[in-house]
Amino acid sequence: MKFFVDSADVPAIAELNDLGMVDGVTTNPSLILKSGRDILEVTKEICSIVSGPVSAEVVALTAPEMIAEGRKLAALAPNIAVKVPLTWDGLKACKVLSGEGFMVNVTLCFSVNQALIAAKAGATFISPFVGRLDDINLDGLDLIGDIRTVYDNYDYKTQILAASIRTANHVKDCALIGADVITAPPGVIKSLASHVLTDKGLEQFLKDWAKTGQKIL
Secondary structure: OEEEEEOOOHHHHHHHHHOOOOOEEEOOHHHHHHHOOOHHHHHHHHHHHOOOOEEEEOOOOOHHHHHHHHHHHHOOOOOEEEEEEOOHHHHHHHHHHHHOOOEEEEEEEOOHHHHHHHHHOOOOEEEEEHHHHHHOOOOHHHHHHHHHHHHHHHOOOOEEEEEOOOOHHHHHHHHHHOOOEEEEOHHHHHHOOOOHHHHHHHHHHHHHHHHHOOOOO
16 A cells, blocks of 8 residues: 655655655645645655655636646646546546546545546546544545445546545555555654554563663664
């Protein structure tokens, strides 16, 4: 399973990239706002660090405007994935942009039917939001599993990019279900290394080592 970092924080992305933990990056208007930087400037910098897809989101609401914005964003770097919302106009933009050879990430997916029509419109990635479904007492992971079944039934090549990932368990469960990609904040990705028994074992090893009176350096 691929790991995308859901962030526009360049130092955080670079740190994870240096460890080989980054297969791509996703951004959105909220993350751009949080970064405090110009969207074109920060997106181009992220693309220079990361070799995989970098999702940059359009903000227009009509297909012609989305297409124009998408082309401008795609011109920033060859690894840009244009991110469009799962609306009828977004699907129209997806069809045109994917037809022109650009990667397209269709976002804000909350149903299997939405995922199905996004695949038919040529989406490179579909982004179902796990955590936001959990927020309204629906199981976001069930949606990932259902999309996986439908895509496998008909051999759709659109990659399932599980978004709104908030916990280490979300990551594990998406991997078990067969999501192609998860996108998560840097903190969630770092949390995958944590386990209480690892901490406990290390503490005991250090206590025993101290008793030996030895040094390695």
